[in-house]
Structure formats: C-alpha cells, structure tokens
C-alpha cells in the first residue's frame with residue numbers, strides 16, 4: 001500500500017524577492033512498512049523533504065499525496081488533524097518541554113491527540129525503557145534518555161508513519177545505536193513505516209531502502225535486502 005507519493009515535486013523558499021529552489025523534481029513513493037533513509041550532504045534538502053513528505057510544508061509545485069490526501073489542497077486545520085492523528089515526529093534536539101516531567105511530556109501529546117487512556121503513557125514509557133524515570137525532568141536525563149522519551153511521545157497517537165530528522169545527530173555511538181535499535185523494533189515488531197534523515201552511513205543498514213539527495217535532487221534510490 002502506498003502511504004506517500006510525490007510527483008514532479010519542487011519546493012522553493014521565498015524570502016522577499018529572493019526565491020531559493022531547494023527540492024527539484026522529486027518523484028518518490030513510500031510504501032507501508034518501508035524504512036526509508038534519506039541521506040545527503042548538509043544543505044542538500046533532507047529536512048525540507050521530510051517536512052514536505054509529512055505535510056509540515058507545502059510543495060511549491062507538483063503533487064504530494066499523503067495518506068490519500070493531496071497536501072497542496074488541504075487547509076491548515078486539515079493538515080493539523082493528519083499530523084495529530086496519523087504521524088509521529090522525532091527531532092535531533094528532542095524538543096521536550098523543560099518544565100514538564102517525562103510523564104507529563106508524553107501525557108501532553110496524548111491530550112493534544114485527544115486520547116483518554118493514560119495507561120498508554122505507561123506502556124510507551126516501559127517500551128522505551130523510561131518508566132523508572134517518569135517523574136524526572138528533561139534536564140536530569142542524558143541525551144539518549146531524552147530521545148527515548150521523545151520516541152514514546154511520537155507514538156502516543158499510534159501513528160502510521162514516524163518521521164525522524166537526525167534523531168542520533170546529537171548522541172554518541174552507543175546511545176545512537178540504542179535509538180536506532182528502538183526504531184528498528186518499531187519497524188519490525190510494531191510494523192511502523194519510518195522515514196529517517198541521517199548523516200551517518202552506519203545507519204543505512206537499518207533501512208529497507210535509502211535515497212541520496214544532492215543539491216535537492218534524488219541521485220540514488222536503492223532497495224536494501226537484509
């Protein structure tokens with residue numbers, strides 16, 4: 001089943017009179033249970049592509065069909081509903097709210113998604129190995145621990161697709177591998193579709209497929225077999 005499809009998609013940013021083309025003629029299909037890696041040098045457009053694929057940014061031209069919805073035709077409210085209910089995000093710098101505890105951070109995401117069953121918060125914190133730290137604040141945790149909380153948060157609405165923008169970018173190798181193993185489990189055991197931006201070639205091995213961007217164009221698209 002196709003979850004995301006880009007057809008002849010272009011994305012430029014407009015700053016005053018200046019238009020900066022960032023993504024150029026992207027054609028891409030993401031299928032159910034893909035683990036898609038997006039690689040490429042700094043500035044090649046990886047984050048921009050993630051934002052367009054996830055409906056955080058609209059394409060300038062061409063089509064993006066996300067979960068059977070044409071992103072370009074959706075208004076902000078409709079897009080926000082898709083993001084709240086069907087998509088999870090994981091960022092490089094975790095983006096936890098500093099004055100909320102671990103549990104409250106995950107709980108807040110549940111409330112925003114209008115979930116009522118807070119036993120789900122406990123299940124998720126257990127799954128990421130953070131149940132014992134649920135009353136701690138983010139600044140009392142290591143980077144790897146904060147990222148595990150962010151992963152629990154991304155799962156509260158039981159999303160079909162998880163988008164992760166260099167989730168290991170700020171971590172050492174041990175913690176980075178731990179986060180990658182967790183993503184691997186989400187893909188393998190929980191059958192999530194994952195779209196991962198990564199600088200590190202070491203993490204390509206976790207992907208079922210990867211693309212490489214250079215100057216906003218896809219220069220490589222490879223399926224990997226395990």
Ligand SMILES: Nc1ncnc2c1ncn2[C@@H]1O[C@H](COP(=O)(O)OP(=O)(O)OP(=O)(O)O)[C@@H](O)[C@H]1O
Nearest residue numbers: 013014015020022041042043044045046047048049
């Ligand atoms: N909001 C914006 N307005 C204008 N230009 C932008 C904006 N966001 C990104 N760009 C430009 O688009 C290009 C691609 O940026 P993007 O952040 O997608 O690259 P990236 O591959 O994720 O880089 P990195 O590996 O450093 O995170 C860059 O030239 C950047 O300056």
Ligand SMILES: [Mg+2]
Nearest residue numbers: 046047048165
């Ligand atoms: Mg980026």
